[in-house]
Amino acid sequence: MHAITVTAPGGPEVLTWSEVPDPEPGPGQVLIDVAATAVNRADVLQRRGLYPPPPGASDILGLECSGTIAAVGDGVRDRQVGDRVCALLAGGGYAEKVVVTANQLLPIPDGLDLVAAAALPEVACTVWSNLVMIGGMRSGQLVLVHGGGGGIGTHAIQVAVALGATVAVTAGSEHKLAACRDLGASITVNYHEDDFVTAVRDAGGADLILDNMGAKYLGRNVDALAPDGQLCVIGMQGGAVGELNLGKLIAKRGRVFATGLRGRPEAGRSSKAEIVSEVTRRLWPLVADGTVRPVVHTELPITEAARGHELLDSADTVGKVVLTVA
Known part of the structure; x- marks a missing residue:
C-alpha cells in the first residue's frame, strides 16, 4: 500500500x-x-x-x-x-x-x-470525554472554549449548545469569530484585541473551560472561572510549564484537570473503548439529526x-x- x-x-x-x-x-x-x-x-x-x-x-x-x-x-x-x-x-x-x-x-x-x-472521531471523542464524561457539563452552565475556530473548538461549541450551555469562545480573527457565532457561540473574544477574562467575568464566570493553550493561559483561566468552576487543559500550544495560584483556586473551590486521548489504554476504565461507546450512544444521535455537524x-x-x-x-x-x- x-x-x-x-x-x-x-x-x-x-x-x-x-x-x-x-x-x-x-x-x-x-x-x-x-x-x-x-x-x-x-x-x-x-x-x-x-x-x-x-x-x-x-x-x-x-x-x-x-x-x-x-x-x-x-x-x-x-x-x-x-x-x-x-x-x-x-x-x-x-x-x-x-x-x-x-x-x-x-x-x-x-x-x-x-x-x-x-x-x-478525534474531535468527538476529545470533546465528549472532557466536557461531558469528566467535566459533567450540563444545561445552564457557561462554557469557555479557547481556539473556537479549530476542529475541536467548532465541535465543542455545537455540543455545548446542544446540551443547553451558553458558550464563550476565543479566536484570532473576526472571520473565525463569525463562524463561531454561526455555530451558536454567544460570547466571542478576539484574543489579539480583547481580554477574555473580563468578557467571561462580566457574564458571571466560566463553569467549565476547555483550553488548548496550557501554560500561557493558566493564570488567566483561573481568574475567569466561576465559583466551583473547572478548567480542562487538553493542549500545550502556549507552553508546558506554568505557575498555578493555589490561593485563587482554593478561594473559588476550583478544579484543574489535564487529559490526553492518544495515549489512553484501548480498554478498561477511562479507555478509548469506553469513550467511543459513550460517543456512539449519546453523541451520534445528535449528529444523525443534524444538531451537531x-x-x-x-x-x-x-x-x-x-x-x-x-x-x-x-x-x-x-x-x-x-x-x-x-
Missing part, C-alpha cells in the same frame, strides 16, 4: 507519498480500506519530531479515519467485511489501509458520507497532505482539513 511518510522532522515538505508494507489485523482488530482521514494538531507536532506515537502504535501520521472494513482478526464477532465505519486511531490514518482495535470503531452517522465522517474547511487528496499541514500551520482554517484517499 501507499502512505504518507515523514522523511525527517521538519516542515510540510518532509511529507512524502511512499510505498510501505500492508498492515495485517491481529486478534481483536480489523483492517480498514481508508476513504478519508483528517489533519490534527498532533500530526503537525509529530511531523516536527515533537510528539512521538505511543508504544506499539504506527509511526504513520493520522489519528482518525473513515472507510470500509476489508478484513477482521480472530475474536471480532460484531464487525463484518464491507461495514462502513469511522475510527479513532493512535496512528496510521494517512494511508490506504490501517489496522485498528475493533472497539475503537464507530458507525457512520446517518446522513453523512464517508468523507465527512472522517472529520469526527462536522465542520470541514477543505478536502484535499491525501497526496497533498503537505498542503493540508500548511493550511493548519497558517491558522486560517475553520474546522477540519480532510484528506481523501482515491
Whole structure:
C-alpha cells in the first residue's frame, strides 16, 4: 500500500507519498480500506519530531479515519467485511489501509458520507470525554472554549449548545469569530484585541473551560472561572510549564484537570473503548439529526497532505482539513 511518510522532522515538505508494507489485523482488530482521514494538531507536532506515537502504535501520521472494513482478526464477532465505519486511531490514518482495535470503531452517522465522517472521531471523542464524561457539563452552565475556530473548538461549541450551555469562545480573527457565532457561540473574544477574562467575568464566570493553550493561559483561566468552576487543559500550544495560584483556586473551590486521548489504554476504565461507546450512544444521535455537524474547511487528496499541514500551520482554517484517499 501507499502512505504518507515523514522523511525527517521538519516542515510540510518532509511529507512524502511512499510505498510501505500492508498492515495485517491481529486478534481483536480489523483492517480498514481508508476513504478519508483528517489533519490534527498532533500530526503537525509529530511531523516536527515533537510528539512521538505511543508504544506499539504506527509511526504513520493520522489519528482518525473513515472507510470500509476489508478484513477482521480472530475474536471480532460484531464487525463484518464491507461495514462502513469511522475510527479513532493512535496512528496510521494517512494511508490506504490501517489496522485498528475493533472497539475503537464507530458507525457512520446517518446522513453523512464517508468523507465527512472522517472529520469526527478525534474531535468527538476529545470533546465528549472532557466536557461531558469528566467535566459533567450540563444545561445552564457557561462554557469557555479557547481556539473556537479549530476542529475541536467548532465541535465543542455545537455540543455545548446542544446540551443547553451558553458558550464563550476565543479566536484570532473576526472571520473565525463569525463562524463561531454561526455555530451558536454567544460570547466571542478576539484574543489579539480583547481580554477574555473580563468578557467571561462580566457574564458571571466560566463553569467549565476547555483550553488548548496550557501554560500561557493558566493564570488567566483561573481568574475567569466561576465559583466551583473547572478548567480542562487538553493542549500545550502556549507552553508546558506554568505557575498555578493555589490561593485563587482554593478561594473559588476550583478544579484543574489535564487529559490526553492518544495515549489512553484501548480498554478498561477511562479507555478509548469506553469513550467511543459513550460517543456512539449519546453523541451520534445528535449528529444523525443534524444538531451537531462536522465542520470541514477543505478536502484535499491525501497526496497533498503537505498542503493540508500548511493550511493548519497558517491558522486560517475553520474546522477540519480532510484528506481523501482515491
